[in-house]
Amino acid sequence: MEEKLKKKKKPRGKALLIQGKCIACGAKCQAACPTDAVEMSESGEPIFEDAKCIGCRKCIKVCPADAIEIIFPPGEAAIPSEIESESLSDEEETELKKGGVDVLAWKGVWVFVEQTDGVAHSVSWELLGVGRTLAQDLGVELSAFILGSNIKALADEAFGYGAEKVYLMDDPILSHYRTEPYLHGSISLIRKCKPEIVLMGATGLGRDLAGAVATELNTGLTADCTGLTIDKKMRLLEQTRPAFGGNIMATILTETARPQMASVRPHVMSKQDFMPGRKGETIIEPFTLPEREVTTKVLEVINLVSESSVDISAANIIVSGGRGMLNADNFKLLQNLADLLGGVVGCSRSAVDAGWISPDRQVGQTGKTVKPKLYIACGISGAIQHLVGMQNADYIIAINKDKTAPIFEVAHLGIVGDVFQIVPVIIEQLKERGAKSMVCE
Numbered sequence: 001m002e003e004k005l006k007k008k009k010k011p012r013g014k015a016l017l018i019q020g021k022c023i024a025c026g027a028k029c030q031a032a033c034p035t036d037a038v039e040m041s042e043s044g045e046p047i048f049e050d051a052k053c054i055g056c057r058k059c060i061k062v063c064p065a066d067a068i069e070i071i072f073p074p075g076e077a078a079i080p081s082e083i084e085s086e087s088l089s090d091e092e093e094t095e096l097k098k099g100g101v102d103v104l105a106w107k108g109v110w111v112f113v114e115q116t117d118g119v120a121h122s123v124s125w126e127l128l129g130v131g132r133t134l135a136q137d138l139g140v141e142l143s144a145f146i147l148g149s150n151i152k153a154l155a156d157e158a159f160g161y162g163a164e165k166v167y168l169m170d171d172p173i174l175s176h177y178r179t180e181p182y183l184h185g186s187i188s189l190i191r192k193c194k195p196e197i198v199l200m201g202a203t204g205l206g207r208d209l210a211g212a213v214a215t216e217l218n219t220g221l222t223a224d225c226t227g228l229t230i231d232k233k234m235r236l237l238e239q240t241r242p243a244f245g246g247n248i249m250a251t252i253l254t255e256t257a258r259p260q261m262a263s264v265r266p267h268v269m270s271k272q273d274f275m276p277g278r279k280g281e282t283i284i285e286p287f288t289l290p291e292r293e294v295t296t297k298v299l300e301v302i303n304l305v306s307e308s309s310v311d312i313s314a315a316n317i318i319v320s321g322g323r324g325m326l327n328a329d330n331f332k333l334l335q336n337l338a339d340l341l342g343g344v345v346g347c348s349r350s351a352v353d354a355g356w357i358s359p360d361r362q363v364g365q366t367g368k369t370v371k372p373k374l375y376i377a378c379g380i381s382g383a384i385q386h387l388v389g390m391q392n393a394d395y396i397i398a399i400n401k402d403k404t405a406p407i408f409e410v411a412h413l414g415i416v417g418d419v420f421q422i423v424p425v426i427i428e429q430l431k432e433r434g435a436k437s438m439v440c441e
């Protein structure tokens with residue numbers, strides 16, 4: 001009787017190599033195995049020891065060739081179909097609840113819509129673009145949350161960019177950004193509604209707020225992500241970003257805390273097309289922190305952006321120079337080309353470090369992320385720290401005298417040669433043919 005009442009133990013199965021699929025990647029499965037159940041053969045293929053394998057599937061997740069499957073010993077084989085609808089095993093469920101947080105109670109993808117004077121930062125709409133994919137993969141709602149004063153009109157914009165729900169906190173105290181009131185508003189919303197994922201722009205404001213929110217909620221935050229995907233089985237956000245000085249790409253998980261928080265720089269993700277007239281549900285939430293409890297006061301707002309400064313991250317055409325330009329004077333050549341094309345001049349960090357050009361023109365990990373229609377890289381080798389800032393450009397032309405330069409791996413058109421011979425010829429041709437007629441809008 002007691003036996004009957006016992007919960008049926010879910011079978012885990014055993015890992016098995018699918019013959020002919022292993023690519024001998026370097027023992028990733030062995031490294032991932034928590035029970036030392038994997039030995040490597042001389043040819044670099046795994047041999048699984050059934051007695052030790054607990055069917056945790058970690059080897060399957062890391063296998064780059066989908067070369068491992070789970071098999072069920074006779075007797076267990078009938079059980080999987082009965083429990084097929086259950087998405088998580090007991091152990092996986094326990095794992096998700098460890099750390100004292102019932103992560104399964106958190107649902108939905110939220111995007112913070114950053115605004116200044118009622119105008120949204122475009123990174124918010126880019127985040128709704130990637131947020132839509134994440135929400136679809138999880139089968140949950142995509143929501144936006146907006147804090148500010150007189151910001152109701154932004155809700156319609158958020159619906160147009162894909163939000164299904166918009167949470168609004170509209171209060172004069174929120175008219176200028178200050179950490180305390182924005183933190184108070186954000187965490188009260190997040191604690192109440194429990195979204196499993198919260199995305200923010202990696203802007204000055206977003207970096208400040210995201211860090212404060214994550215600290216207050218005692219959760220993880222991955223800053224400056226370049227990729228966001230979902231591990232559907234474990235319902236985890238896979239947050240990819242450059243690590244160790246950009247030499248590797250790390251995928252980071254927030255396994256035992258909620259929400260999973262990530263920030264993304266402007267121009268890294270793509271916006272969805274705006275759908276005018278699209279509607280959703282607006283939820284107005286009260287803001288409860290009185291002004292007297294806010295320790296910072298805004299006395300004056302001074303806009304430091306001078307008229308002569310150029311926002312390379314918004315440019316459609318960028319002509320960028322690196323160490324191969326040899327000196328500051330040679331950047332005039334790139335300025336000529338950029339002027340003819342109606343673009344701006346960018347650069348690598350080496351050019352900034354050499355003092356040839358100002359830091360606001362730097363493209364890359366510690367500079368700006370750009371997504372122009374055309375990016376022309378002149379005398380730039382293509383270090384990973386540079387590539388992460390420009391590889392999403394629609395069309396990349398690279399000019400480099402070293403045919404093995406990594407920039408050619410991301411270039412759509414590679415020109416192996418001397419930049420001082422090639423750029424003047426391009427300029428001459430553009431002048432002859434009429435540059436404007438050659439450049440697509």
Ligand SMILES: Cc1cc2nc3c(=O)[nH]c(=O)nc-3n(C[C@H](O)[C@H](O)[C@H](O)COP(=O)(O)OP(=O)(O)OC[C@H]3O[C@@H](n4cnc5c(N)ncnc54)[C@H](O)[C@@H]3O)c2cc1C
Pocket residue numbers: 245246321322323324325347348349350351362363364365366367368378379380381382383384385386389399400401402405417418419420
């Ligand atoms: C934490 C960290 C963050 C970083 N952040 C950034 C960043 O944001 N942005 C960034 O750019 N870098 C960044 N870097 C630096 C990065 O690692 C590289 O050192 C840098 O991008 C190299 O710049 P470069 O390509 O101009 O110079 P180099 O690597 O020296 O390449 C110069 C290239 O010019 C070519 N060349 C030379 N003469 C000519 C010629 N006459 N005609 C054609 N080609 C020629 C050469 O073949 C060579 O490929 C960062 C590094 C670290 C550690």
